Structure formats: C-alpha cells, structure tokens
Amino acid sequence: MVAIPTRAEAPVRSERLVARDGVPLALDCYGDATAPALVFAHGFGQTRQAWSASATTLAGEGWRCISADARGHGESGWRDDGAYEFSQFVADLVDVAGHAGATPILVGASMGGLLGLVAQAESAAFRALVLVDITPRWEPAGIERILSFMRAHPDGFVSVAEAAAAIAHYLPHRAARYRDEANASGRLRRMLVQHADGRLRWHWDPRMLERIAASGASQQENLLAAARQIRVPTLLISGEHSDIVSADTIAEFQRCVPHAAHVRVARATHMIVGDRNDAFTDAVRQFIQPLRRMAAAH
Numbered sequence: 001m002v003a004i005p006t007r008a009e010a011p012v013r014s015e016r017l018v019a020r021d022g023v024p025l026a027l028d029c030y031g032d033a034t035a036p037a038l039v040f041a042h043g044f045g046q047t048r049q050a051w052s053a054s055a056t057t058l059a060g061e062g063w064r065c066i067s068a069d070a071r072g073h074g075e076s077g078w079r080d081d082g083a084y085e086f087s088q089f090v091a092d093l094v095d096v097a098g099h100a101g102a103t104p105i106l107v108g109a110s111m112g113g114l115l116g117l118v119a120q121a122e123s124a125a126f127r128a129l130v131l132v133d134i135t136p137r138w139e140p141a142g143i144e145r146i147l148s149f150m151r152a153h154p155d156g157f158v159s160v161a162e163a164a165a166a167i168a169h170y171l172p173h174r175a176a177r178y179r180d181e182a183n184a185s186g187r188l189r190r191m192l193v194q195h196a197d198g199r200l201r202w203h204w205d206p207r208m209l210e211r212i213a214a215s216g217a218s219q220q221e222n223l224l225a226a227a228r229q230i231r232v233p234t235l236l237i238s239g240e241h242s243d244i245v246s247a248d249t250i251a252e253f254q255r256c257v258p259h260a261a262h263v264r265v266a267r268a269t270h271m272i273v274g275d276r277n278d279a280f281t282d283a284v285r286q287f288i289q290p291l292r293r294m295a296a297a298h
Contacts, residue, residue, distance in 0.1 A: 012056075017099050019071065019092050026075035027068045027096065028052075031059030036292055037104035039097055039126070040067040041112025044212065045150050045204055047074030049187055050109070050273055054281045061285070062292075066104070068096045070111075072205035082207035086215060090118045097125040105288055109273060110134045110244070114223055121226035128233040128291055130284055133270050135236070135245050135253040136223035142243035142270065147213050154206065156199035160189050163200060171271065227256035234260040235287040237280065239268035261287065 015027045028048055038058060040051040048067035055065035069076035070089055093115045097104055103125070108116040109132035117136065119125040149170045157163040167188075168174070192200040234257050238245050254260055263283045268275040 017068070017095060019077075019088075019095060021079075021088070023071045023077040023079060023088075023092075025068050025071065025077070025092060025096065027066055027099070028055070030055045030065040030067075032062070032064060033101075035059075035062055035064040037064040037066060037100035037102065038288070039093075039100055039104045039106050040065065041093055041096075041106065041108040041115055042067070042070065042073070043110030043112055044146070045073070045202065046109070047191060047203060049074070049190055051107075052187075053277045054107075054273065054284065057281050058285065058288075063288070064100070066096065066100050068092075072208045074203050078205040078207075082205065082211075084205070084208035084211055086115075086118075086212065086219060090115050090122070093119045094123045094125045103127045105291065106130060107284060108132060108134075110270070114219070117223055117226045117230065120232065121229040126232060128235075128288070129230065130235045130237065130287060132237050132280070133239050133242050133245055133272055135249040136227050136256065137220050137249050137252060138244050139246050139249065140217075143213075143216065145243065146270075147209070150202075150209055153201075156195065156197075156201035157192070158199060160192065160200065163192055163202075164188055171269075173269070174271075174274065224252075224256060227253060230257050230260075233287075233291060235283070236260055236262045237272060237283050238262065238264050239270055239272045239275065240264055240266045241268065242270045242272075244270045263287075 013029045015029055017025045017027055019025055026048065040055060042048060042050045048069045051067040055067055059065045071092055072078050072084055097119065105128040106116040106126040107130040113131035113134040116126065116129055116131065120129060153166055191203050193203045194200055236250065236253060238250060250262060254262065265272050265276055265279050265283065272280050
C-alpha cells in the first residue's frame with residue numbers, strides 16, 4: 001500500500017520559469033516532485049493564489065500541484081511593449097506543462113481552461129482536462145460584467161479596505177469574506193501592487209485588457225475546433241448560478257467533446273473555486289483519482 005502524504009508533508013516552493021520570449025513566469029509547486037502532476041491555470045485578471053486551498057489539499061493527498069501566474073498577472077513579468085496575444089499565453093501554458101515533467105492533468109478556470117483546450121489540440125500537453133466554468137462559446141453579458149469590473153478603478157485604491165469594498169460590490173455574496181481579508185491584509189493584499197503614486201492597483205497589466213478582450217469573440221470558432229480534437233478524459237465543472245456558461249453553451253461543448261463529464265456545483269457562481277472550494281476540490285478529486293489508478297496500472 002502506498003502511503004498518502006499529509007498536508008504537513010506537502011511543502012510549497014516558489015520557482016521561476018522563463019518563457020520563450022524572455023518573460024519570467026512565477027510558479028508555486030506543492031507536494032512531492034515525483035508525484036503525478038496537476039497544472040492549475042487561473043482566469044483572466046486572477047493570480048496563482050486563486051488555487052492555493054485546492055492545491056494544498058490535493059498535494060496533501062499525493063499529487064504534485066503547480067500553479068503559475070500568467071504573463072502580465074501577479075508576480076510574472078509584463079511585456080515591455082504591452083503586446084499580449086492569446087498565442088503567447090498558450091505557449092506559456094505548454095511550457096509550464098513541460099516543466100511539470102511527466103504529462104500532467106490541467107485544471108483551468110475561465111481563460112485558463114480555454115488556453116488548455118488550445119494547448120491540448122496543438123501540443124497534446126495534458127493527459128486530462130478539467131475545465132472550470134468555461135466553454136468555447138460563452139455568454140456575452142457575463143463576460144461584459146467581468147470586463148466592467150476590470151475596467152473600473154483605473155486610479156487604484158488608497159487602502160486594502162477600499163479594494164475589498166470594490167470586490168464586495170462585485171461579489172456581494174462574498175462581501176463578509178472580503179471585509180475579513182481586508183482587516184487581515186492577507187491574500188487580498190497580495191492581489192494588489194503599490195505604484196509610485198502610493199496607490200494600490202490590481203496585480204495585472206492593464207494594457208492587456210482591451211487587446212485580449214477585443215480578440216475574445218474572434219477566438220470562439222477556433223476554440224470550438226480545438227474542442228472537437230480533444231480525446232483525453234475531460235471534465236467540465238460549472239457553477240449553478242454562472243452567467244458565463246449556460247445550458248446552451250454546455251450542450252454545444254458536449255456535442256464537441258461527447259466523452260466529457262459534467263458536474264454542476266450548487267450555489268456557486270462563475271467563481272466556483274472561491275465560492276465553494278470544498279465542493280470544487282471534491283469534484284476534481286473524484287475525476288482525477290481513477291486517472292491515477294489507470295496510470296499506475298500501466
């Protein structure tokens with residue numbers, strides 16, 4: 001019988017990976033470096049910190065978990081010219097997958113899931129895919145809500161508490177949690193960076209917002225074509241109250257990837273990982289555990 005390590009035996013190591021065009025990428029690596037790997041890819045405007053609870057839990061159960069800040073996000077580098085392209089993000093994800101060693105499983109939320117679809121279609125970068133509340137075609141109103149939040153407050157905030165109030169307005173069902181985080185100045189503070197004027201701004205490059213947003217709709221046919229090429233085990237996890245995916249977009253995805261499983265997390269919005277982390281992690285666990293047994297059998 002193989003012993004499953006406890007959480008205390010799943011240390012976190014911060015690493016740097018240099019992308020093909022020289023942009024440095026910040027990574028967190030959890031757990032035993034020889035364990036089967038999961039690569040976590042966050043959504044647009046998020047950072048690798050979004051995965052910390054799930055990665056800690058799954059690393060404690062015997063997985064190697066790697067989460068990376070996408071270029072222009074968090075502690076990863078920004079492009080000097082501000083010229084961000086979807087293809088660059090895909091190439092970065094392929095490189096992170098290669099850094100994991102043996103072919104990993106992807107867990108990708110929103111933008112991260114779309115990048116994973118293309119990375120798999122083009123490079124067979126993963127042995128399985130977990131897509132978190134994203135389908136190749138999405139609901140425009142939900143995307144516009146996200147972009148409106150990201151466009152707001154270009155001058156930043158005077159304090160963490162002011163930033164917390166902005167998120168609480170955006171995510172009212174989690175308002176109390178963000179007030180607590182503001183008081184503790186913990187994870188929320190790591191999502192902000194202080195600029196030369198002393199004000200706090202979100203930890204992502206604002207120059208990529210309009211460029212990536214403008215190209216999003218034009219990517220949908222390519223994303224549908226990528227989905228049709230997926231042959232590896234695939235799980236779609238959606239939020240019951242998501243305004244990004246819908247019954248129609250899920251049905252279309254399942255026609256493209258007929259072998260894909262689907263789990264709907266009750267009482268969760270598009271932000272499933274933050275809304276109901278235990279339910280999300282359990283859905284991932286139930287999907288990946290048989291894959292580990294299958295790999296061990298071979």
